[in-house]
Amino acid sequence: MEFRQHTLDNGLEIVAECNDDAHSMGIGFFVRTGARDETDEVAGVSHFLEHMVFKGTPRRSADDVNREFDEIGAHYNAYTSEEATVYYASVLPECQEASVDILADILRPSLREDDFAMEKKVILEEIQMYADQPPFGMDDRIKELHYGDHPLSRSVLGTVESVGALTADQMRTYFESRYSPGNIVVAAAGRVDFDELIKQVGQRCDAWTPHDTPRTTTRPKSYNAFECVTRESSTQQYILQLADGPAAEDADRYAAKILATILGDDSGSRMYWDLVDPGLVETASLGHYEYQGAGMLFTWVSCAPEDAAENYMRIREILRTAEQSGFEAKELQQAQSKVKARVVLGSERPRNRLFNVGGNWMQRREYRSVATDVAAVDALTLDDIHAVLAKYPLTKATTVTIGPLSEFAAG
Amino acid sequence: MPASSALHDRPAHVHQFDNGLVLLAEPIPSMQSAALTLMTPCGYSTEPADRLGLSGMVCDMVLRGAGERDSRALINDLENLGVERGEAVGASQSSFSGATLAENLPEALSIFADIVRRPHLPNDQVEAARQVCLQEIHGVDDDPGQQVMIELRRRSYPEPWGRPSHGEEEGVLAVTAAEIKRHWALHYRPNGAILGVAGDIEWERLRDRVEELFGDWPSVPVQPTVERTPATTSPHIAFDSNQCHIGIAYPSTPYKDPNYIQAWAAVGILSGGMSSRLFTEVREKRGLCYTVNASLQTQRERARVLCYAGTTAERAQETLDVTYAELVRLGEGVEQAELDRLKARIKSSLIMQQESTSARSSAIARDWFHLGRVRTLDEVSQLVDDLTAESINAYLRDQPPRDFTFATLGPTPLQIPN
Numbered sequence: 001m002e003f004r005q006h007t008l009d010n011g012l013e014i015v016a017e018c019n020d021d022a023h024s025m026g027i028g029f030f031v032r033t034g035a036r037d038e039t040d041e042v043a044g045v046s047h048f049l050e051h052m053v054f055k056g057t058p059r060r061s062a063d064d065v066n067r068e069f070d071e072i073g074a075h076y077n078a079y080t081s082e083e084a085t086v087y088y089a090s091v092l093p094e095c096q097e098a099s100v101d102i103l104a105d106i107l108r109p110s111l112r113e114d115d116f117a118m119e120k121k122v123i124l125e126e127i128q129m130y131a132d133q134p135p136f137g138m139d140d141r142i143k144e145l146h147y148g149d150h151p152l153s154r155s156v157l158g159t160v161e162s163v164g165a166l167t168a169d170q171m172r173t174y175f176e177s178r179y180s181p182g183n184i185v186v187a188a189a190g191r192v193d194f195d196e197l198i199k200q201v202g203q204r205c206d207a208w209t210p211h212d213t214p215r216t217t218t219r220p221k222s223y224n225a226f227e228c229v230t231r232e233s234s235t236q237q238y239i240l241q242l243a244d245g246p247a248a249e250d251a252d253r254y255a256a257k258i259l260a261t262i263l264g265d266d267s268g269s270r271m272y273w274d275l276v277d278p279g280l281v282e283t284a285s286l287g288h289y290e291y292q293g294a295g296m297l298f299t300w301v302s303c304a305p306e307d308a309a310e311n312y313m314r315i316r317e318i319l320r321t322a323e324q325s326g327f328e329a330k331e332l333q334q335a336q337s338k339v340k341a342r343v344v345l346g347s348e349r350p351r352n353r354l355f356n357v358g359g360n361w362m363q364r365r366e367y368r369s370v371a372t373d374v375a376a377v378d379a380l381t382l383d384d385i386h387a388v389l390a391k392y393p394l395t396k397a398t399t400v401t402i403g404p405l406s407e408f409a410a411g
Numbered sequence: 412m413p414a415s416s417a418l419h420d421r422p423a424h425v426h427q428f429d430n431g432l433v434l435l436a437e438p439i440p441s442m443q444s445a446a447l448t449l450m451t452p453c454g455y456s457t458e459p460a461d462r463l464g465l466s467g468m469v470c471d472m473v474l475r476g477a478g479e480r481d482s483r484a485l486i487n488d489l490e491n492l493g494v495e496r497g498e499a500v501g502a503s504q505s506s507f508s509g510a511t512l513a514e515n516l517p518e519a520l521s522i523f524a525d526i527v528r529r530p531h532l533p534n535d536q537v538e539a540a541r542q543v544c545l546q547e548i549h550g551v552d553d554d555p556g557q558q559v560m561i562e563l564r565r566r567s568y569p570e571p572w573g574r575p576s577h578g579e580e581e582g583v584l585a586v587t588a589a590e591i592k593r594h595w596a597l598h599y600r601p602n603g604a605i606l607g608v609a610g611d612i613e614w615e616r617l618r619d620r621v622e623e624l625f626g627d628w629p630s631v632p633v634q635p636t637v638e639r640t641p642a643t644t645s646p647h648i649a650f651d652s653n654q655c656h657i658g659i660a661y662p663s664t665p666y667k668d669p670n671y672i673q674a675w676a677a678v679g680i681l682s683g684g685m686s687s688r689l690f691t692e693v694r695e696k697r698g699l700c701y702t703v704n705a706s707l708q709t710q711r712e713r714a715r716v717l718c719y720a721g722t723t724a725e726r727a728q729e730t731l732d733v734t735y736a737e738l739v740r741l742g743e744g745v746e747q748a749e750l751d752r753l754k755a756r757i758k759s760s761l762i763m764q765q766e767s768t769s770a771r772s773s774a775i776a777r778d779w780f781h782l783g784r785v786r787t788l789d790e791v792s793q794l795v796d797d798l799t800a801e802s803i804n805a806y807l808r809d810q811p812p813r814d815f816t817f818a819t820l821g822p823t824p825l826q827i828p829n
Contacts, residue, residue, distance in 0.1 A: 021441055024763045054685075062695060063686070070684035073755035075763070092759050121698030128653040128723050129701050134553050233651040235552035268490045273483065279542020282550045302550065334490050341493025341511055345444050349766050 003357075003367045004194040010210045011182030014201055015361045017189045017353055017369075025096060025190035026354030028088030029103050030362050032185075033178035035082045036151035036291075037215055044158015045166060045174045047080040048123050052171065053087065054078070055115040057105050062115060065106055072098045075351070080156055083215075083291055084362060090351040093191040097200050104204035107179065116168040124164065127157050134302065135238045136231055138402045145227060146242045146398040150220035152294055181205060183213040187358030190350025217293040219247070226399045228408040236282060237308035237403030238301070241315070243394045245288050245295035248363040254376045255388040256288040256295065261335040262327055262385070263318065263394075264299065268334065270318050275301070281311055286394075292363065297394060308401065309409045319394040326386045340374050418762060418792055423775050423785040424614045426621075430630045431602030434621050435775045435785055437609040439768060445610030446510035446768035447520065448776040451527055453598035454503035455578070456571040456636055461585060464544055464578015466500045468586050469595050471540040472532050474498070478525030482536065485522065494519050495769075500576045502710045504605075504780065505598075510769045513611035517620050524624035527599050537588045545584075547577045555656050555820050556702075556721055562648060563658030563818035567715050570639040600631035607776030610768035646817045647824035655727035655821030657720045659735060661812045663707055665714040666781040672794050673806035678707045678716055679753045680745045680803075681737065686752060688737050693720060699730045705738075711781055716812065724822050735815070735828050742811025744804040757795050761788050 006014045034046050055062040069076050069089065076089035076099075087107070091099045131137055140155040147153035157163075186201050188194075222244050246253040264271045264286025275284040281303040289296045303311050346352045347370045356373075360366050368376075401408050424436045458465045475482040489496060492515040499506045507526065509519055551557050564573040606625070608617060650656075664674040682689045682705040693703045705718035718738065722730040764770045765788065778785045817827050 023765050024759065063691070066685040066691070066695070067752065070686040070752040071755055073757075073759035074684075075756075075759070076685075090759075090763060092762060095759075118695075118698045122694060122701055125654070125699075125722055126701040129721055132555055132652045132654050235549050267496075268486050276543070277482070278539045279544075279546055282546035303546070304549065334487060337493045338490045342495065344512060345495060345510055348442060348444060348768070349763075 001369065003369070005367070006198045008181065008202055008206060010206065010208055011180070012184050012186065012201070012205050012208065013361065014186045014198060015357060015367065016187065016192045016194050016197060017357045017367070018192045018194055019190055019350070022190035022350050024090055024350050025093055025188060025192050026088060026090045026351040027096070027099055027103065027186070027188045028086050028354050028358050029107055030185040030187055030358045031085045031179060032083065032183045032213065032215070032362060034080055034084050035154040035156045037178060038154055038174070042166060042170050042174055043155065043162035044123070045171055046085055047156050047158065048119070048163060048166060049171055049175060050078050050080045050085050051119050051123060052111055052116065053106050053109045055109060055112065055119060057108055057110055060105060065102065068102055074099055082152055082154065082156060086358065088354060093193070096193060096196065100197070100200040101204065104201065107184070108208070109175070111168055111172055111175065113168050116171070120163065120166070124160055127160055127163065130157060134236070135240055136234070136402055138229065138238065138240055138400045141227070141229070142240050142242045142398055142400040145225040145400065146222050147220045148223055151216055152220055152291060178213055180211050180213050181208040182210045185358060185361050187354060187361060189353035189357050219293045224396055224398050227401070228405065229400065229402040230404070230406050231402050232404055234403045236302045237305040237401060237405055239308060239312055239315070239399065239401045241299035241397045241399050243297040243392060243397035245297040245392050246290065246388065247293050247295045248290040249292070250295065252384065252388045252391070253288070253290055253295065255380055255384040256297065256392070258332065258335050258339065258377065258380055259385050259388055260286045260288045260297065261339055262331045263322060265335070265338070268338070270322070271315070274314060274318060275311060280307060280314070284315065290363070297392060299397070305404045308403065308405060316395065323389055323393055323395060327382060329382060332380070332382055332385060336377055336380065339377050343370060343373050343377070418788045419765060422787055424618070425785065426618050428601065428622065428626055430626070430628050432604050432606065432625050432628065433779055434618060435605065435607045435779055436612060436614055436617055437771050437775055438612050438614060439610055439765070439771065442610045442768055443512060444510055444768045445513040445516040445608065445612050446772040447508065447516070447523065448607040448772040449507045449523055449527065450504040450605045450776055450780065451599050452503060452603035453505040453594070454501050455574045455576050456502050457594070457598050457634065458571070458574070458578070458582070460571070461582060462590065463574055463582035464548070465582065465586050465590060465594050466505055466598070467544050467547070467577050468540050468583060469591055470498050470500055470505050471543050472536065472591055473526050473530035473595065473599070475536040475540065476531035476533055478529045480522070480525070485526070489519065489522055492519050502572055508769065508773065516608070516610070516612060520620060521624055528625070528628055530595065532588070532592055532595060534588045537591065541583055541586065544577060545580060548580055548583065555650055555652050555654070556719065558648070559656040559658045559818050559820040560717065560719060562820070563660050563717060563816065564715070566641060566644060566646070566818055567660035567816040568641065568713070570641050571636065572638075572710060572713065573641060597631060597634060601625065601628040602630040603633065605776045605779050607772040607779070609771035609775065646819060646827055648818070648820040650820045650822070652821055653723060654721045655724045655819060655823070655825070657722070657727065657731050657734065657825070658818040659718040659738060660715045660816045661738065662814055663714040663716045664810065665712060666709040667711065670806055671709070672798065673803050674714070674810070675707055676750065676753060676798050676803050677741060677745060677807055678705055679757070680749045681705050681741050683753055684756055688741070689718070689734065692737050693730060693733050697729070697733060699726050699733065703734065709781070727819070727821060728825050731819070731825050732828070738812045738815070742807055742813070744807055745800055747800045750798065750800050750803065754795055754798065758792065761792055764788070
């Protein structure tokens with residue numbers, strides 16, 4: 001296992017964790033852009049652009065892109081978040097150059113008008129699909145309430161109106177402003193030939209012209225609100241809670257992950273024993289998500305509407321008890337065992353390591369091996385967990401509930 | 412310079428104990444982990460028709476204390492061993508799976524032995540288990556895509572093979588503590604059970620350990636399953652949603668049939684990568700939907716191709732018509748270029764499967780369940796190499812997609828093709 005790094009003259013960075021024992025490799029182009037880099041006029045453009053990137057280039061039609069990826073047996077996709085757009089493929093080592101050739105080419109898309117019009121229909125379908133699924137858009141709503149007008153509150157999908165009104169010209173302008181080589185990291189993991197990778201990426205990306213890609217990363221001021229949204233056609237009631245947590249650059253993010261595991265992992269946590277095991281809820285979980293300048297501790301509960309108010313109180317009680325009395329050593333050890341095993345099991349697949357290697361470099365320009373991550377988890381003490389909870393009290397949260405209830409008695 | 416990737420030919424070790432339990436193992440010394448898949452013949456097909464969901468309740472109950480551990484100690488000890496676990500109830504089996512660091516496997520195995528052989532099935536936990544199962548059923552009520560596929564399976568398979576795996580509210584409400592104990596006693600048994608293990612393990616030691624833990628598990632006589640045609644229902648479910656959800660099924664070839672590989676390849680061409688027919692025709696060319704796919708789902712004696720598309724109501728009829736036309740057109744045959752792309756995808760999938768001990772432990776257990784033997788990855792690779800456009804087309808001439816079943820869910824009913 002060896003970490004390698006190289007930067008092209010135009011600022012594009014290439015990083016890889018090379019493992020000669022792997023059978024396959026994962027490669028991805030990680031672009032530092034997402035919903036937080038948009039304005040109201042172009043809300044949803046990052047995600048729409050992610051789709052358009054697969055629609056072809058001067059030398060490839062949309063059909064060519066799909067066909068050529070399939071011809072090399074690639075498992076490929078892309079995703080867009082609040083702050084990153086990632087294009088990736090898992091391939092056999094002998095397809096390294098072919099995968100670089102397609103990925104590098106599509107990162108300079110044609111954005112043709114007719115493709116734009118056709119793909120807009122698909123995006124609008126995607127928005128409608130999510131509108132029909134829990135939590136029915138409330139994941140966006142809770143960020144708005146919690147972060148106000150901070151860029152992190154922006155919706156990744158956008159709305160039917162904002163996407164409907166987007167023009168191909170607006171997308172081109174956004175593309176030009178964000179897809180600068182200095183704003184892109186090419187990451188790879190698994191059986192990678194790094195010397196060849198430098199050449200392969202260099203040949204195809206050296207001519208990309210760099211320019212500034214500013215981003216606002218001020219820490220958001222957060223608010224605490226409560227909102228009940230009625231949706232009569234739902235069967236279950238959903239409760240979402242958002243509290244502040246450590247950001248991507250904060251050293252206590254590992255403590256936050258263990259905190260979330262002890263309190264709200266999907267098995268063996270306090271929420272599991274108090275709510276899931278007795279069958280009081282369908283799900284109750286707590287997760288930690290990290291962004292530049294902000295972290296989110298996100299609680300998610302779904303249950304029968306008639307039990308929702310009581311379950312809400314139970315959750316508050318779990319959080320209050322934790323804040324007042326802390327945790328036991330055996331809870332910490334159990335969470336550590338679980339998280340360490342997950343890290344090791346997950347690392348056996350190059351495609352999983354890809355997101356770790358690429359994500360760490362994007363967020364912190366840092367490489368972390370599996371051993372480093374395991375050691376960081378091992379080193380945590382109860383004091384670390386208690387400190388993070390004291391700094392980021394989970395009871396200081398924004399709550400949104402959606403379901404058949406017209407009012408919600410939140411004592 | 413990386414060499415060309417390859418499949419490692421690792422024949423699985425097989426041992427059948429006197430009580431019928433089959434142990435399969437694929438040692439993968441380059442891994443740090445080991446994974447197990449334990450299947451016991453307690454599928455949803457074994458449930459009495461008025462107790463749908465009973466197998467799911469038993470599956471939940473066996474984790475509520477077993478051997479010398481109570482409910483909490485059981486889960487906590489598995490977590491302290493770092494076991495990532497999962498349970499699932501299928502048509503013929505309840506499956507328990509776990510993956511962890513290889514050195515923890517022997518201890519994890521002894522807990523799984525307790526779970527299936529010595530569960531406490533405590534009376535005071537039955538209500539909690541019932542609530543957990545009801546929560547799962549109600550969760551699906553807010554997931555229209557999943558609902559339409561449940562309805563499609565119910566309409567397409569003969570009873571009891573198309574039941575929802577988590578059962579139905581009435582059945583779960585009716586289950587008693589005594590029924591849970593009886594169902595467990597009948598269907599958690601070594602005859603028909605399969606234990607697949609893959610990862611950094613040593614065969615002789617594993618076999619001895621399993622002999623110790625499972626060798627004296629007494630076998631139980633098998634109950635016959637009675638098949639019936641499904642009750643006639645309307646293909647449309649009215650539902651207040653933005654999108655209309657469309658399901659189409661047709662009978663196909665099960666895994667154990669030598670022609671399975673032809674059927675599987677045909678479906679791969681219909682819906683594999685993004686250059687597959689459904690994705691190209693329904694999404695890329697017409698922008699009709701975000702999600703459209705088809706997959707071949709096999710049981711031991713029967714299989715179905717299940718196809719799904721979700722789209723806004725006003726474009727639902729066109730989506731249904733275009734999707735259906737593609738299923739019919741598949742019967743006219745496939746082209747060499749489509750097959751070449753599919754082979755590339757399958758080959759890389761097979762090689763990447765070696766990177767997951769969980770994938771291998773479930774693959775070898777599945778092979779045994781369907782075939783009574785385990786195929787090596789080399790053997791599968793050879794079958795794929797032998798595929799030709801002619802062989803697939805000969806299969807499709809003989810068994811074109813036909814005898815379709817439909818299910819739709821959304822604000823307005825659709826015109827179902829004849």
